[in-house]
Amino acid sequence: MFSNKDRFKEAFLKRLESMCGKGFEESTKRDQYHTLGNMIREYISSKWIGTNELYRSENKKQVYYLSIEFLLGRLLGQNLLNLGIKDMVEEGLSELDIRLSEIEECEPDPALGNGGLGRLAACFLDSLATLNLPGHGYGIRYKHGLFDQKIVDGYQVELPEQWLRHGNVWEVRKPDEAVEISFWGTIETNYANNGLSFKHVGAEKVLAVPYDMPVVGYHVDTVNTLRLWNAEPSSFGPNQDVLSYKRDTEAITDFLYPDDTHDEGKILRLKQQYFLVSSSIQRIIASYKKENQNVRELHHSVAIHINDTHPALAVPELMRILIDVEGLTWDEAWDVTTNTLSYTNHTILSEALEKWPIYLFKPLLPRIFMIIEEINERFCAELWDRYPGEWERIEHMAIIAHDLVKMAHLAIVGSSSINGVAKIHSDILKNREMKSFYEIYPHKFNNKTNGITHRRWLLKANPELTELIKEAIGDEWVKQPEKLLDLKRHVYNPALKEQFAAVKRKRKEILAKKIADKNGIIVDIDSIFDVQVKRLHAYKRQLLNVLHIMYLYNRIKEDPKYTIQPRTFIFGAKASPTYYYAKKVIKLIHSLAEKVNNDPRVSQVIKVVFMENYRVSLAEDIFPAADVSEQISTASKEASGTGNMKFMMNGALTVGTLDGANIEIMEAIGKENIFTFGLTAGEVLKYEENGRYRSMEYYHHDLRIRQVVDQLTNGFYAEDEGEFGAIADSLLVQNDQYFVLRDFASYIDVQEKVGTAYQHTDNWLEQALINISHSGYFSSDRTIREYAENIWNIEPVGVRM
Numbered sequence: 001m002f003s004n005k006d007r008f009k010e011a012f013l014k015r016l017e018s019m020c021g022k023g024f025e026e027s028t029k030r031d032q033y034h035t036l037g038n039m040i041r042e043y044i045s046s047k048w049i050g051t052n053e054l055y056r057s058e059n060k061k062q063v064y065y066l067s068i069e070f071l072l073g074r075l076l077g078q079n080l081l082n083l084g085i086k087d088m089v090e091e092g093l094s095e096l097d098i099r100l101s102e103i104e105e106c107e108p109d110p111a112l113g114n115g116g117l118g119r120l121a122a123c124f125l126d127s128l129a130t131l132n133l134p135g136h137g138y139g140i141r142y143k144h145g146l147f148d149q150k151i152v153d154g155y156q157v158e159l160p161e162q163w164l165r166h167g168n169v170w171e172v173r174k175p176d177e178a179v180e181i182s183f184w185g186t187i188e189t190n191y192a193n194n195g196l197s198f199k200h201v202g203a204e205k206v207l208a209v210p211y212d213m214p215v216v217g218y219h220v221d222t223v224n225t226l227r228l229w230n231a232e233p234s235s236f237g238p239n240q241d242v243l244s245y246k247r248d249t250e251a252i253t254d255f256l257y258p259d260d261t262h263d264e265g266k267i268l269r270l271k272q273q274y275f276l277v278s279s280s281i282q283r284i285i286a287s288y289k290k291e292n293q294n295v296r297e298l299h300h301s302v303a304i305h306i307n308d309t310h311p312a313l314a315v316p317e318l319m320r321i322l323i324d325v326e327g328l329t330w331d332e333a334w335d336v337t338t339n340t341l342s343y344t345n346h347t348i349l350s351e352a353l354e355k356w357p358i359y360l361f362k363p364l365l366p367r368i369f370m371i372i373e374e375i376n377e378r379f380c381a382e383l384w385d386r387y388p389g390e391w392e393r394i395e396h397m398a399i400i401a402h403d404l405v406k407m408a409h410l411a412i413v414g415s416s417s418i419n420g421v422a423k424i425h426s427d428i429l430k431n432r433e434m435k436s437f438y439e440i441y442p443h444k445f446n447n448k449t450n451g452i453t454h455r456r457w458l459l460k461a462n463p464e465l466t467e468l469i470k471e472a473i474g475d476e477w478v479k480q481p482e483k484l485l486d487l488k489r490h491v492y493n494p495a496l497k498e499q500f501a502a503v504k505r506k507r508k509e510i511l512a513k514k515i516a517d518k519n520g521i522i523v524d525i526d527s528i529f530d531v532q533v534k535r536l537h538a539y540k541r542q543l544l545n546v547l548h549i550m551y552l553y554n555r556i557k558e559d560p561k562y563t564i565q566p567r568t569f570i571f572g573a574k575a576s577p578t579y580y581y582a583k584k585v586i587k588l589i590h591s592l593a594e595k596v597n598n599d600p601r602v603s604q605v606i607k608v609v610f611m612e613n614y615r616v617s618l619a620e621d622i623f624p625a626a627d628v629s630e631q632i633s634t635a636s637k638e639a640s641g642t643g644n645m646k647f648m649m650n651g652a653l654t655v656g657t658l659d660g661a662n663i664e665i666m667e668a669i670g671k672e673n674i675f676t677f678g679l680t681a682g683e684v685l686k687y688e689e690n691g692r693y694r695s696m697e698y699y700h701h702d703l704r705i706r707q708v709v710d711q712l713t714n715g716f717y718a719e720d721e722g723e724f725g726a727i728a729d730s731l732l733v734q735n736d737q738y739f740v741l742r743d744f745a746s747y748i749d750v751q752e753k754v755g756t757a758y759q760h761t762d763n764w765l766e767q768a769l770i771n772i773s774h775s776g777y778f779s780s781d782r783t784i785r786e787y788a789e790n791i792w793n794i795e796p797v798g799v800r801m
């Protein structure tokens with residue numbers, strides 16, 4: 001049906017009628033979306049089955065990527081592109097007077113993630129399939145993904161997200177592969193002749209039903225699987241409160257926790273984590289045993305990756321199955337477990353390192369708790385042998401201490417590899433946060449700098465730039481993104497610069513139109529589009545950006561001669577619903593926008609825009625239009641960042657601290673092509689150690705700072721003077737934990753340089769093109785190859801159809 005345009009059109013019309021029970025004339029855009037989606041899924045299915053058969057017959061090692069988040073973004077356009085049928089379908093539809101882009105708008109964004117961590121998982125799936133690597137994602141089929149953000153009077157309001165309301169065309173329910181999960185109950189220990197055995201009695205059973213989604217590689221025949229688990233009642237008993245059992249069970253997969261870095265500390269979240277881990281591992285072992293006899297050799301055929309601490313229960317769960325179900329001894333099981341598992345750490349923020357109170361943990365997961373206790377005892381005994389008498393050290397490293405189960409420690413002890421996500425982050429793990437573990441397991445620690453899939457963030461999001469690059473250097477870079485470096489030879493070519501400027505302009509026009517439609521704000525295409533889009537968090541310092549704009553406002557008002565290069569400041573960010581400070585920053589951005597955009601003189605040169613409901617599909621409109629990328633986290637706090645890479649790939653210049661992957665971006669493109677400022681990570685960590693920072697001093701000594709901080713509480717931005725009190729307090733009363741005031745002067749200086757640099761158009765365009773040409777290194781294909789070779793030991797499987 002996709003062999004040529006006419007066949008496609010014919011099949012499409014036929015399918016539309018049979019699926020929707022309507023003629024073409026009566027059909028809605030959504031009918032057309034569902035029809036096309038179904039046709040494509042069907043088209044994919046032969047490759048999908050073929051891939052699975054090949055994996056079975058070749059019996060090569062496979063990796064399973066366990067993640068509580070997969071922030072996929074829309075799939076229709078990406079699948080068409082990866083299958084190589086986009087142009088044909090687009091033309092066919094247009095002959096029927098249908099615009100593909102309009103149909104795409106009917107697809108809800110599957111927002112099964114919060115931010116970078118979940119989006120990274122999605123990029124990894126795309127790279128695994130494209131590189132013909134046998135690797136699958138295992139996650140949760142949340143009924144409601146990350147909340148929809150509405151802005152009402154400048155405040156964020158959260159509405160439940162409803163991606164499944166009209167069904168999901170990409171998924172296939174596999175009830176035959178459902179497994180049972182046990183919560184609560186007690187453990188009976190039996191002493192038989194040949195040792196101990198354990199029986200879980202009185203447990204509440206939950207059924208985990210898999211829904212599989214195809215992951216289509218780009219221009220290859222490989223189609224891997226993203227398996228999302230859905231919680232359902234198992235079986236009903238005679239004396240059961242049926243309604244409450246059903247409600248409690250389904251609640252497990254009802255919502256994604258809308259929290260980026262904090263540990264919610266909720267029992268439901270722990271249930272979600274065990275639900276994901278237990279269902280995945282039970283199934284992985286079942287499918288391994290179909291082809292293999294000996295579970296003692298599991299690690300030769302299977303690698304299981306723990307994405308952040310959320311799936312760290314993989315350690316005791318794999319032990320449980322190997323010992324209680326498969327009958328291995330403790331030592332045998334430990335050998336298999338530690339050789340099968342690997343773990344990525346994504347943050348050093350202490351509030352994000354999960355710790356579960358025993359009083360919650362033990363009753364919910366009694367057998368798992370027993371196993372963790374045993375792992376902990378053995379681990380502490382080893383530490384005692386190594387560091388006799390060093391109680392403090394042992395207490396600090398223990399998996400269970402102070403009535404808490406420490407998930408990061410569990411993951412480290414139970415895995416063969418621990419990696420950070422950018423060089424500086426991996427170094428901080430080794431030398432500070434996890435130093436004591438690095439001392440005993442130096443061989444386990446390594447770095448894997450994050451990456452992004454250029455297929456979504458360049459080919460799909462920015463077809464105009466893609467075409468331009470192809471015209472300049474051909475298309476080898478599409479399969480081998482490092483070859484984008486070829487562009488570097490053409491950076492000084494005036495024609496190329498001009499064409500790039502035209503592409504950027506076009507993309508700015510598209511975004512400007514969206515802003516006009518959605519926000520009712522008219523922005524100047526010739527202004528700098530200065531963008532900060534990411535989750536709202538104190539350490540990411542949206543506040544620093546805001547204070548700079550407040551300062552500019554004051555300057556422009558006070559000094560009639562002050563001129564600057566016009567700028568449009570664009571924000572997009574969701575705040576966790578319970579994160580008071582973050583929600584106040586969103587409100588502050590709106591109050592600032594109100595003032596700036598309505599001031600006759602100021603609005604001539606600056607505008608402030610907050611784009612509601614930031615998500616993957618909106619990001620695809622924003623990155624291509626950006627001139628400046630704001631990556632201004634307090635140094636040492638942003639493990640890597642991946643937005644920085646998406647901006648770079650689309651030719652925006654970075655204003656950034658020496659944090660996360662910004663540093664590697666700078667190393668790649670050269671110091672002269674990035675605007676860095678602020679404290680280094682070393683300086684921040686030193687301040688934190690010696691406690692010598694006093695934000696008040698900066699407030700008193702820098703009039704610019706005093707003015708903007710005072711304006712937070714003197715009624716300038718809100719009638720209610722308490723409105724932004726929490727923000728002011730964070731800066732002064734709480735001594736500015738994230739060094740906003742400390743970096744303020746340096747940020748203003750660098751922003752002035754940005755303004756001047758933009759006026760040297762030729763030079764700016766060259767710098768933008770240099771950024772693009774070095775962005776290939778930051779493709780997730782490179783990252784995934786490194787994981788495949790150094791951590792998982794998996795190889796490509798030639799998929800021949």
Ligand code: GL2
Pocket residue numbers: 114115116117118120260261346347352421450638639640641642660
């Ligand atoms: C994060 C980090 O904060 C971010 O710097 C990193 O790029 C991503 C992916 O590795 O992981 N950690 C985390 O908990 N979230 C992230 O985005 N939510």
